[in-house]
Amino acid sequence: MQTSLLQKMIEQLQCLPGVGPKTAQRMAYHLLQHKRQAGTELANTLATGLAEIGQCKQCRNYTELELCDICTNSRRTQNTLLCIVESVSDLAAVEQSGHFSGRYFVLHGCLSPIDGVGPQELGLSQLEEVLASDGSDPSKPLVEEVILALNPSVEGEATSHYIADICKSNNVAITRIAHGIPVGGELEMVDTSTMSHALMGRKQF
Amino acid sequence: MQTSLLQKMIEQLQCLPGVGPKTAQRMAYHLLQHKRQAGTELANTLATGLAEIGQCKQCRNYTELELCDICTNSRRTQNTLLCIVESVSDLAAVEQSGHFSGRYFVLHGCLSPIDGVGPQELGLSQLEEVLASDGSDPSKPLVEEVILALNPSVEGEATSHYIADICKSNNVAITRIAHGIPVGGELEMVDTSTMSHALMGRKQF
Ligand SMILES: [Zn+2]
Ligand SMILES: [Zn+2]
Numbered sequence: 001m002q003t004s005l006l007q008k009m010i011e012q013l014q015c016l017p018g019v020g021p022k023t024a025q026r027m028a029y030h031l032l033q034h035k036r037q038a039g040t041e042l043a044n045t046l047a048t049g050l051a052e053i054g055q056c057k058q059c060r061n062y063t064e065l066e067l068c069d070i071c072t073n074s075r076r077t078q079n080t081l082l083c084i085v086e087s088v089s090d091l092a093a094v095e096q097s098g099h100f101s102g103r104y105f106v107l108h109g110c111l112s113p114i115d116g117v118g119p120q121e122l123g124l125s126q127l128e129e130v131l132a133s134d135g136s137d138p139s140k141p142l143v144e145e146v147i148l149a150l151n152p153s154v155e156g157e158a159t160s161h162y163i164a165d166i167c168k169s170n171n172v173a174i175t176r177i178a179h180g181i182p183v184g185g186e187l188e189m190v191d192t193s194t195m196s197h198a199l200m201g202r203k204q205f
Numbered sequence: 206m207q208t209s210l211l212q213k214m215i216e217q218l219q220c221l222p223g224v225g226p227k228t229a230q231r232m233a234y235h236l237l238q239h240k241r242q243a244g245t246e247l248a249n250t251l252a253t254g255l256a257e258i259g260q261c262k263q264c265r266n267y268t269e270l271e272l273c274d275i276c277t278n279s280r281r282t283q284n285t286l287l288c289i290v291e292s293v294s295d296l297a298a299v300e301q302s303g304h305f306s307g308r309y310f311v312l313h314g315c316l317s318p319i320d321g322v323g324p325q326e327l328g329l330s331q332l333e334e335v336l337a338s339d340g341s342d343p344s345k346p347l348v349e350e351v352i353l354a355l356n357p358s359v360e361g362e363a364t365s366h367y368i369a370d371i372c373k374s375n376n377v378a379i380t381r382i383a384h385g386i387p388v389g390g391e392l393e394m395v396d397t398s399t400m401s402h403a404l405m406g407r408k409q410f
Contacts, residue, residue, distance in 0.1 A: 005269045009254045015243035016221075017235040018228070028254075029294050030222040032267055033313070036255045038220035043251035046236070049214045050244045053237055062237055064210045089234050108238070 006032075058130065060106040060123050062088050076103055080144035082130065084163060086110055086151060089188040094149055097195035103141070105130060110155035111162060122159070124166065131170040147202055148176040151187050164205055175202040211237075263335065265311040265328050267293050281308050285349035287335065289368060291315055291356060294393040299354055302400035308346070310335060315360035316367060327364070329371065336375040352407055353381040356392050369410055380407040 003011075006028060013024035031039035055061070056068035063069070070076055081102030085091045091104050107122040119125070135142030146167050150156035160176065167174040177198040190198070208216075211233060218229035236244035260266070261273035268274070275281050286307030290296045296309050312327040324330070340347030351372050355361035365381065372379040382403040395403070 004274065005250070005254045005258055006267050008250050009258075012243065012247040012250050015236070015240050015247055016232050018231075023223070025297060026223075026294065027221050029267075029292070031220070031251070031255060032258055033292075035220050038217070039251055039255045042217040042220055043248045043255065045210070045213050045217050046244055046248035047252070049210045049233075050236060050241045050248065053210055053214075062211050062234075069209065087234070087238075089231065092230065 055106075055108075058126075059104050060108060060126070061091060061104060070103055076101060077138075077141040079103065080142050081147060082143045082145070083147045083149050084127070085149050085187075086156070086159075087188070090149060090151075093188045093190060093195060094199070097192045097199060099196045099199045100147075102147075103143075107150075107159065110150065110153070111159045112155050119162065124162070127163070128166055128170070131166060131172050143172055145173040145175060147199070148174065148205060149187065149198075150176075160205065174205045176205045177202050260311075260313075263331075264309050265313060265331070266296060266309060275308055281306060282343075282346040284308065285347050286352060287348045287350070288352045288354050289332070290354050290392075291361070291364075292393070295354060295356075298393045298395060298400060299404070302397045302404060304401040304404045305352075307352075308348075312355075312364065315355065315358065316364045317360050324367065329367070332368070333371055333375070336371060336377050348377055350378040350380060352404070353379065353410060354392065354403075355381075365410065379410045381410045382407050 009028045009031075010021065010024045013019055013027050014021065016024075019027070049064075052064040053062050054064070056063045056071055057066050058071045059068060061068040061070060079102040081100070082105055083091075083094055083100055083102055084105045084107065085094065086107050086109060088106055088108075091106055094100050094104075105123075105127050109117050109122055111117060111119070111122065130140070131143055131146070133140035133142055146163065148160050148163065150160055164174050177195075178200070214233045214236075215226065215229045218224055218232050219226065221229075224232070254269075257269040258267050259269070261268045261276055262271050263276045264273060266273040266275060284307040286305070287310055288296075288299055288305055288307055289310045289312065290299065291312050291314060293311055293313075296311055299305050299309075310328075310332050314322050314327055316322060316324070316327065335345070336348055336351070338345035338347055351368065353365050353368065355365055369379050383405070
């Protein structure tokens with residue numbers, strides 16, 4: 001028997017995280033029954049988004065432009081704090097706390113030699129360029145302090161130490177977000193109030 | 206600030222049932238990070254599926270063809286049982302029990318005058334045509350017994366009585382699936398074993 005379009009829809013919806021066969025089936029029926037228009041718009045946005053969204057040239061945040069919203073926001077380029085996160089989800093978690101108005105750098109991972117993730121995969125030479133700026137070029141704003149907001153894992157620690165060395169050789173202060181994030185917990189799951197405390201209580205690294 | 210493509214993705218993913226802002230965000234990041242290829246295929250399938258999947262001319266099951274897989278399956282057209290369900294999800298639930306090898310008729314709802322759902326919206330004239338066949342035309346197989354597999358709601362009961370009248374005037378026997386489905390429960394949530402019992406123990410309506 002040939003695979004029907006409906007079967008294909010149900011199968012492919014399972015590429016979404018947390019979506020198994022039952023949920024995928026419910027989604028497909030729901031779209032067909034009630035949301036043809038909205039589902040079609042979603043399909044177009046997904047196709048365009050997945051083709052066009054890349055990484056910000058400066059901070060590796062997701063954007064379809066050369067530079068992201070944050071890197072081109074003049075209120076934020078005047079701020080000399082740079083928060084380093086493992087993922088864009090973590091960036092969003094820090095943003096949602098409302099307690100940070102500096103810029104970011106997104107590693108998209110952590111050092112993990114076993115998985116073949118080294119300094120290059122994390123864009124650390126790009127980070128070095130960001131930190132090397134003396135602020136004379138307005139397109140390369142000054143960074144005076146790096147705030148590490150990495151997960152408290154073994155890889156996160158190793159990555160923190162590696163970045164600390166880059167900061168030292170560029171005379172940039174380095175801190176880490178404070179206790180408040182449960183060890184073993186996931187940064188992106190933290191509530192905004194805990195995240196605020198962690199940002200306020202940051203310590204010398 | 207202009208809406209970014211990523212924001213559009215997160216917003217539009219919420220047209221999926223059970224997907225709120227947090228889940229939509231996680232889905233968007235997951236696709237961007239790990240599933241660009243699969244996500245793009247999903248987008249194409251959704252666009253095609255939502256444009257092309259319509260209702261089977263005979264049973265109103267979802268299909269991109271004129272007739273669905275079930276209506277064109279010769280093993281099933283030889284079977285003179287016709288199971289009437291409210292939705293394609295309910296059809297799938299009966300199929301998964303593995304205890305039914307007849308055909309279906311999908312109402313896509315229940316009689317509900319307040320919501321403007323009358324016999325026409327449920328395709329009951331189409332059902333009447335199916336039941337009127339004397340089996341001499343191989344493209345219109347004979348139906349000897351209708352099995353009602355509607356939810357035990359007020360609307361389900363009203364609809365059952367309406368269909369019973371159509372069956373009587375066409376000399377088609379009518380039964381309903383047996384106890385086993387909890388009253389007030391949703392048919393599509395029933396486990397396959399309960400569904401099997403309900404089909405086996407069907408009674409004269
Ligand atoms: Zn940026
Ligand atoms: Zn059919």
